[in-house]
Amino acid sequence: MMRVGLFGGTFDPVHNGHLRVAEEVREHFRLERLYFIPALAQPLKQRMKVTAAADRLKMVEMATRSNKFFHVSPIEIRRGGLSYSTETIHTFAEKYGEVYFLVGLDAFSEIDRWRSYKRIFEQAHLVILVRPMHTSLNHADLFPPDVKRDVKKIDSATYEHRSGKRIFFHPVTQLDISSTMVRQLAHRGASIKYLVPYVVERFIKQGGLYTD
Numbered sequence: 001m002m003r004v005g006l007f008g009g010t011f012d013p014v015h016n017g018h019l020r021v022a023e024e025v026r027e028h029f030r031l032e033r034l035y036f037i038p039a040l041a042q043p044l045k046q047r048m049k050v051t052a053a054a055d056r057l058k059m060v061e062m063a064t065r066s067n068k069f070f071h072v073s074p075i076e077i078r079r080g081g082l083s084y085s086t087e088t089i090h091t092f093a094e095k096y097g098e099v100y101f102l103v104g105l106d107a108f109s110e111i112d113r114w115r116s117y118k119r120i121f122e123q124a125h126l127v128i129l130v131r132p133m134h135t136s137l138n139h140a141d142l143f144p145p146d147v148k149r150d151v152k153k154i155d156s157a158t159y160e161h162r163s164g165k166r167i168f169f170h171p172v173t174q175l176d177i178s179s180t181m182v183r184q185l186a187h188r189g190a191s192i193k194y195l196v197p198y199v200v201e202r203f204i205k206q207g208g209l210y211t212d
Contacts, residue, residue: 001097005034006124008076008085010042012051013204014060015182015196017175022102024172025127026069029100035073035092036060039083044113046082051209053077062199086116089123099124105134105142112144121147122163131174139169186210
């Protein structure tokens with residue numbers, strides 16, 4: 001039995017905001033490992049142009065190398081096709097037992113569009129990343145109606161699903177960085193220093209990523 005975190009995303013590119021959030025969650029929930037999982041193709045973002053999976057995976061590997069708790073899994077890239085969280089969680093839960101699945105508040109607000117989304121509440125503890133601007137939201141209103149009836153409130157930021165898994169609305173540091181911002185700056189030839197780790201900055205420059 002090992003307590004692990006799963007942090008999925010396009011990571012195009014991974015940036016310091018991703019890393020800081022992951023570190024805060026890892027520390028707070030005392031995770032023994034936290035896996036970054038680059039998606040091959042996200043179902044709700046199929047029309048978006050995405051950098052080659054190999055480059056995105058490489059950037060995440062370089063960015064996380066200095067943190068002994070951070071690991072990178074190519075599971076969704078190797079699986080091929082669309083990347084479904086429920087399949088990834090199932091694989092890790094079978095191997096490690098206790099899984100904490102990190103998801104941004106915006107993504108959680110449309111979780112009812114995900115494949116087999118009700119299963120996710122039974123497979124893992126959910127850590128909803130709440131930035132300071134969203135702390136006043138009513139968490140109960142964010143649950144899909146057919147899930148809301150299956151959860152009970154434990155405290156102001158914690159709910160428990162009938163399966164015994166918990167949903168934590170966890171406040172995280174607001175670093176006003178986005179992958180879109182980094183791509184736009186790189187495209188213009190502007191500096192991305194201090195927005196991404198140095199090794200990622202160098203990889204982007206050397207590979208000419210985001211210049212087209």
